[in-house]
Amino acid sequence: MRAGKTILRALLLLIALNAAQCRALAEEPVAVIVNRENEVRHIGEAEIRKMYTNSTLHWPDGQPVLLYDLVVQNRLRAVFSINILGKDAERVAEEWAHLKITNQAKNPPVTMKSEALIIKRVMTERGAIGYVSLGAVRNNPAVRVVFTIE
Numbered sequence: 001m002r003a004g005k006t007i008l009r010a011l012l013l014l015i016a017l018n019a020a021q022c023r024a025l026a027e028e029p030v031a032v033i034v035n036r037e038n039e040v041r042h043i044g045e046a047e048i049r050k051m052y053t054n055s056t057l058h059w060p061d062g063q064p065v066l067l068y069d070l071v072v073q074n075r076l077r078a079v080f081s082i083n084i085l086g087k088d089a090e091r092v093a094e095e096w097a098h099l100k101i102t103n104q105a106k107n108p109p110v111t112m113k114s115e116a117l118i119i120k121r122v123m124t125e126r127g128a129i130g131y132v133s134l135g136a137v138r139n140n141p142a143v144r145v146v147f148t149i150e
Contacts, residue, residue: 029134030079032147033119037126038063043146048084051129052092054099057107059127067109068118068130076115080131083149119143 032048034040039061050056051065058064070077072089081089099105112118118130123142137143 027075030076030083030131030149031134031137031145032080032129032131032149033122033137033143034129034146035122035124035126036142036144038144040146041144045084045147048129048147049086051107052085052109054104054106054108063127065107066121066125066128067107068121068128069109069111070115070118070131071111071113076131076133079149 032043034043038059040059047056052067052069056065070080072093074089077089081087081092085092087095096105096108100108110121112121112130115132115136118132119137119140122128122130123140129146131149134145134148137145
């Protein structure tokens with residue numbers, strides 16, 4: 001019985017350290033953004049997760065969802081993946097690769113090298129959704145912040 005409690009305490013400590021690490025990664029909030037023409041004003045974490053896990057393929061108006069991701073090594077992707085998808089970025093990338101190989105990927109995200117490229121795509125594509133640092137889009141009228149990860 002005592003060994004079980006020790007293991008439980010160790011697991012809880014690891015979880016707390018992981019949560020603290022994720023907060024430290026997020027030097028500033030991460031903004032989930034859409035094109036200003038998108039009728040969606042706010043979107044919840046669960047709906048974002050559905051989009052980024054192959055479940056939701058269209059916006060409420062029928063427009064196809066165009067997903068944008070940052071590279072696996074990017075700290076914003078780490079924050080997004082842990083907070084929204086509940087997994088580290090490497091695991092998410094592995095799962096998408098498996099879906100592609102097995103022809104099950106209905107709408108895989110397009111990986112972009114920088115926040116600037118994601119912002120450019122979201123500005124020009126009505127169905128686009130991506131995530132960037134809040135400061136990168138704070139005064140950009142061409143995109144709308146629909147969710148923030150603090």
